[in-house]
Amino acid sequence: MEYGKVLRFHRVKQGLTQNQLADGIISPAYLSKIENDQTVPAFEVLEHLYERLGLDFHDSSYHHPSKEKLKEWYEMIVFKRKEEARKLKEELIQQKDTLNNHHLYIFFELFRIRHLLLENEVEEAYKAWKDIRQHEDTFDEEMEYYFHLSSGLVSYYQEDYENSYSELMEAKNYSTSIKLEGWEESDLYYLLALSASQANNISASIFNAEHALAIYQKQYNLFKSANCHILLGINYGRLKNYGKALENYHLVSKIATQTNNYYQLGVIYHNIGVIESRLGNFEAAISNYKKCLSYRTETASDHEIFETIYCLVFETYKIGELEDCRKWINEGISHLNSSSSDTTTDEIHLKVYTMLIDNDENASEYLESVAIPHFLEKKHHRFVIRYCMIVADLLESERSYKKSTKYLRLAIDLLNKYSNLGGIVL
Incomplete structure (x- = not known):
């Protein structure tokens, strides 16, 4: 057992200095x-140090029954x-051991981050991540795996997709030295595909989505398989391979209809709308x-519902x-009024189009001073x-x-860099 890591963990957790413990x-x-x-x-020294920290020197939790319970909890979280x-x-x-034992507490906190995100x-998830990060030098390789996976998820929810993908790749590196169950391996590949897609790394997203799909199909997991097809459809759409994109969406439609999954049906109709819009079939886009x-009215988040309203x-x-x-x-205004989340971005969208419809003489100033800087800061290049x-x-x-040319040049530069933007992911 790594006594040093355990001592440091509990010393830091209890707010003691090395001088105070020693x-x-x-x-x-x-x-x-x-x-x-x-x-x-x-051993006598360790016993005295443990006693001062209020720990049982003879306790060992690497194969403690609570560890199995923790993994059971994590599986529930992953499968929502x-x-x-x-x-x-x-x-x-x-259970006392869950919070007082170094090994169990670390896993509990790492899994709790994902539960908070769920x-x-x-x-709160970001706060929990910051708190557990201070103990990273006490982690073993299994803990490192879950830490980097949690880091990737936190970054994803903060819309820092490049860092999300980087952290998840770090988790993948650690996964080679620990034993992952099949459902965890497929989960990792899917998360990699998701973050890569949002980071505009299309080839990596397709590669990981196909790996995840192969595992989900072996597990006969229709829901997760459909999610992979949605992600593949989005990526092929970004590559302008619309036939391949629609092929994946139609597969999802079959699965979601059979399983009565209205959420997935909402997602695919939204993304078919994106394709129709890009093809110039605007009436078909509106219909979808x-x-x-x-x-989406009962199955999606407030943000997802607004996303579709904005497209309309x-x-x-x-x-x-x-x-x-x-x-x-x-x-859209009515929807935002009933939403409990931060609606600043959505309000800007609606303000822009209200001003445009009303031929408001302050529209260009609002776009220059508020809208464009906001979306640049958010790295929402599609809207920039x-x-x-x-x-x-x-x-x-x-x-x-002169000012017109400046914004036109910015748009062209971003178009050249992000020519395949579009699509909504799960």
């Missing part, structure tokens, strides 16, 4: 060597069995977005159906491109040719 037992310098596994002290996960979490908290408590909303605003404005556009703007093109036209009509 006082009257050994020198602080010698304690430092113990904590860094540079020496093996006598929310009610079961909540119930088992409370049971685990009641419950959409992103800030409306179908999407009919499924965009499409109706683009074809000059301004009354319909205003109707969808009002629908869109609003740069709009403001360039407005500025040209105002004869501000």
